[in-house]
Every structure is written in C-alpha cells, then in structure tokens.
Amino acid sequence: MEDKNMQSLDNSKKNKATIIVHSGDMDKIYSALIVGNGALSMGMEVSLYFTFWGLQRLKKGGLDKGPLSKMHMFGLGKMMIKKRMNKANVASLDKMITDFKELGGKILACDMTMEIMGVKPEDLRQDLIDDYCAVGTYIQEAMESSMTLFI
Amino acid sequence: MEDKNMQSLDNSKKNKATIIVHSGDMDKIYSALIVGNGALSMGMEVSLYFTFWGLQRLKKGGLDKGPLSKMHMFGLGKMMIKKRMNKANVASLDKMITDFKELGGKILACDMTMEIMGVKPEDLRQDLIDDYCAVGTYIQEAMESSMTLFI
Amino acid sequence: MEDKNMQSLDNSKKNKATIIVHSGDMDKIYSALIVGNGALSMGMEVSLYFTFWGLQRLKKGGLDKGPLSKMHMFGLGKMMIKKRMNKANVASLDKMITDFKELGGKILACDMTMEIMGVKPEDLRQDLIDDYCAVGTYIQEAMESSMTLFI
Numbered sequence: 001m002e003d004k005n006m007q008s009l010d011n012s013k014k015n016k017a018t019i020i021v022h023s024g025d026m027d028k029i030y031s032a033l034i035v036g037n038g039a040l041s042m043g044m045e046v047s048l049y050f051t052f053w054g055l056q057r058l059k060k061g062g063l064d065k066g067p068l069s070k071m072h073m074f075g076l077g078k079m080m081i082k083k084r085m086n087k088a089n090v091a092s093l094d095k096m097i098t099d100f101k102e103l104g105g106k107i108l109a110c111d112m113t114m115e116i117m118g119v120k121p122e123d124l125r126q127d128l129i130d131d132y133c134a135v136g137t138y139i140q141e142a143m144e145s146s147m148t149l150f151i
Numbered sequence: 152m153e154d155k156n157m158q159s160l161d162n163s164k165k166n167k168a169t170i171i172v173h174s175g176d177m178d179k180i181y182s183a184l185i186v187g188n189g190a191l192s193m194g195m196e197v198s199l200y201f202t203f204w205g206l207q208r209l210k211k212g213g214l215d216k217g218p219l220s221k222m223h224m225f226g227l228g229k230m231m232i233k234k235r236m237n238k239a240n241v242a243s244l245d246k247m248i249t250d251f252k253e254l255g256g257k258i259l260a261c262d263m264t265m266e267i268m269g270v271k272p273e274d275l276r277q278d279l280i281d282d283y284c285a286v287g288t289y290i291q292e293a294m295e296s297s298m299t300l301f302i
Numbered sequence: 303m304e305d306k307n308m309q310s311l312d313n314s315k316k317n318k319a320t321i322i323v324h325s326g327d328m329d330k331i332y333s334a335l336i337v338g339n340g341a342l343s344m345g346m347e348v349s350l351y352f353t354f355w356g357l358q359r360l361k362k363g364g365l366d367k368g369p370l371s372k373m374h375m376f377g378l379g380k381m382m383i384k385k386r387m388n389k390a391n392v393a394s395l396d397k398m399i400t401d402f403k404e405l406g407g408k409i410l411a412c413d414m415t416m417e418i419m420g421v422k423p424e425d426l427r428q429d430l431i432d433d434y435c436a437v438g439t440y441i442q443e444a445m446e447s448s449m450t451l452f453i
Contacts, residue, residue, distance in 0.1 A: 038437035088417040115239040135189035150300040266390040286340035
C-alpha cells in the first residue's frame with residue numbers, strides 16, 4: 001500500500017519544466033527559449049505560459065521586430081550584436097520558437113491578458129499556440145513539473 | 152529501511168508553492184496573487200515571502216495606491232484598464248490578497264528588508280502577515296515545496 | 303524492481319537549488335546570494351548560473367563598484383543604506399560571494415553570453431568560477447534540483 005502511494009506521487013511529477021513568460025524584454029524571451037529548447041533537447045517536456053508583456057511577443061510580427069532595447073546595454077551597436085549572435089550560433093527569436101515547437105514544446109496563451117488588452121486569437125501567432133487558457137491550466141502544468149520558473 | 156527513507160523524502164515535499172515576491176511592480180504583484188490564489192483553489196498550500204520592493208506593497212495603503220506604472224504600457228488609459236479588468240473579473244490587489252488569506256495562504260515579511268528600510272511592524276498590514284522572518288524560514292518553506300518561483 | 307526504480311528517481315532529485323542569475327541589478331544579486339548562502343547553511347547544494355546581465359557582475363571589480371542604482375529607490379542616501387546594511391549584518395556582495403564559495407556553492411558562467419559580449423575568461427573573477435558552460439549544463443543541474451529560481 002505504501003509503495004503504491006509513493007509510486008503515484010512519483011508518477012505525478014514528470015521530468016517536465018513549466019515556465020511563466022511574464023516579461024516582454026527581448027533578453028528574457030531569449031532566456032526562456034534557450035532554457036526551453038535546451039530542456040527539450042535533453043528529453044524533458046516543456047510548457048511556456050505567455051502572460052502580460054510576454055504575451056505581446058506572440059502577436060503577429062511581435063517576436064523579432066522592435067528595438068533590441070536592453071540588448072543595447074551590452075554597449076554594442078545593433079549590427080555588432082547580430083554579428084556576434086550569428087557567430088555564437090544564436091538564432092533569431094522567430095527561429096528559436098519554431099524550433100521549440102518542432103521539438104515538441106507546448107505554448108499556452110493567458111486568456112485573461114487577452115481580455116484586458118482586447119487581443120483576439122487572430123491577432124496572435126495561432127500557428128504557435130496550443131491553448132488559450134487561464135491560471136488553472138498553468139497550475140495543473142506546474143503541479144506535474146519538477147522545474148518551474150517565472151521569467 | 153529503504154522504504155522508510157523514501158517515504159520520508161516523499162513526505163518532505165508537499166503539494167506546495169513558495170513564491171518570493173521581490174518586485175513591487177503592480178503587474179508582478181498581480182501575477183504573484185493570481186498564481187497564489189489559483190494554486191490555493193486547486194488544493195495546494197501557498198506561501199508568499201515578501202522582500203525588497205515587494206515588501207513595500209505590504210505597507211498600509213500600499214497595495215492599490217500609486218500609479219499603475221508599467222500597466223500603462225498596455226497603451227491604455229487608467230480608466231480603460233480598470234474597466235477591462237472588471238470585465239475580465241480581475242479584482243483589485245486589495246481584494247485579491249484578502250481572498251488569498253481567506254483561502255488559507257501564508258504571508259511572510261522579510262525582517263532584513265524591514266531593518267534596512269527602517270520599517271516597523273505597525274507600518275505594515277499586520278492583519279495580513281503571518282510571520283516576520285529571515286531567509287532561513289523561506290528556505291525551510293521552499294524545501295517543503297514542489298513549486299518555487301521568484302517574482 | 304519497483305522499489306529500485308523509485309529509489310533511483312528519488313536519488314536523481316537532490317536537496318539542491320539551482321538559480322539562474324540573469325539580472326545584473328544589485329538588489330537581485332543580493333537576493334540570489336542571500337538565498338544561496340541561506341540554502342547552503344541549511345545543508346542544501348547550490349549552483350548559480352550567471353548569464354546575460356548577471357554575468358557582467360562577475361567581471362573583475364564588477365560586484366561592488368558602480369552605483370547602488372535601484373537601491374536608491376528606498377528613498378535613502380547611499381551612506382544611509384550602507385549604514386543600515388551594516389547594522390542589519392548584511393555584508394558586501396564581494397564578501398557574500400566569497401562566503402558562498404567557502405560554504406561549497408558552485409558558480410557557473412554562461413559561455414554564450416561571453417561569446418556575444420566578447421568577454422574572455424581572464425576578464426572574469428576566475429577565482430570564483432567553477433565552470434564555463436552552456437545551457438545543457440544548467441539543465442543537468444536543474445534536473446537534479448528540488449528548487450529552481452530565475453532571478
């Protein structure tokens with residue numbers, strides 16, 4: 001009996017990472033996708049829950065347009081950053097999120113943020129999004145996860 | 152013997168979330184409480200450890216006063232945000248933290264932050280705070296938790 | 303057989319914390335080291351993975367130089383903050399990271415950030431750094447950890 005209980009406890013925690021993407025800062029979106037793609041490559045399941053400013057990045061054209069903002073703080077020009085990123089084999093956000101999906105990652109869009117912002121599903125990259133959902137879905141994913149981050 | 156050891160390991164991890172609330176940004180306090188209330192509703196235990204700028208929000212009148220700051224970045228006016236939040240059934244922070252307590256959530260105040268800032272317990276919402284404590288208490292809570300976030 | 307499997311699952315999760323230090327803000331570096339040192343003191347293993355702006359702080363002289371920046375937002379002058387930190391027994395970042403190492407903590411430097419920034423190992427505090435590595439090393443550490451944070 002005890003063994004059964006223990007096993008069900010073990011089974012409820014998968015080798016899974018669930019990340020809230022709250023920030024829309026480009027450097028943080030990079031971090032979320034670098035960690036996500038790394039975890040997928042190493043055999044984990046990964047869910048990204050896009051909310052608040054993070055969700056803005058899922059708008060059509062939202063991933064790679066706009067200023068590199070804080071990235072400039074490296075003290076480098078925009079061209080220099082791009083050149084060095086290429087040299088370091090860092091792909092564009094658009095390429096990275098496509099890889100994320102191809103590797104089997106799951107993308108969730110926060111419907112409360114959509115309602116407050118007046119964003120409709122058709123404004124978003126529907127090709128990337130697996131589900132439009134509320135915090136309960138996030139909690140369910142997080143409860144199954146051995147690794148949780150808020151970015 | 153082995154089984155006993157394993158069971159004690161399993162028992163040490165409750166279905167519990169522990170969140171450090173380091174930021175005082177209104178959008179991040181919202182995220183902390185939305186996640187916290189969601190987790191409580193789904194049967195988890197939840198502890199919020201308020202520190203640095205987060206702790207400022209626990210001052211009397213600190214939750215709903217002040218500018219919506221970054222919330223303006225949605226590109227919406229203050230009235231419009233409030234109207235849409237009402238429509239999306241998003242309560243005020245004051246209502247959300249009251250709900251958090253009624254659902255059984257625990258609120259911890261970082262005493263080191265209080266000492267550095269010269270804040271006394273009577274400056275804070277003592278009706279909400281379960282304990283004034285140091286990082287050791289947070290670590291103890293986190294060690295028992297299956298889900299940890301830094302917001 | 304089942305017991306063996308379960309035990310190997312339990313063993314794969316150590317009493318360990320792995321923290322991504324993405325921010326270079328002084329208040330967040332403080333939080334990372336306060337949590338890290340607290341966890342080490344309570345018997346946990348701790349790895350800090352410095353990336354993006356966090357990695358800048360590992361440059362020679364990068365920890366305690368520079369403006370206290372956001373710390374000023376407490377509304378206190380620089381001298382007052384230092385005085386109160388002393389009174390609250392909060393050490394300098396340089397002292398805290400030395401303690402972190404002496405308590406057995408591990409420091410990892412993100413090599414992708416180094417490549418993009420054009421930073422060489424000799425620019426960094428090599429006396430503190432255990433390894434120069436990529437996201438795969440972080441994921442491996444995180445998979446073994448019961449506590450994961452992104453700061």
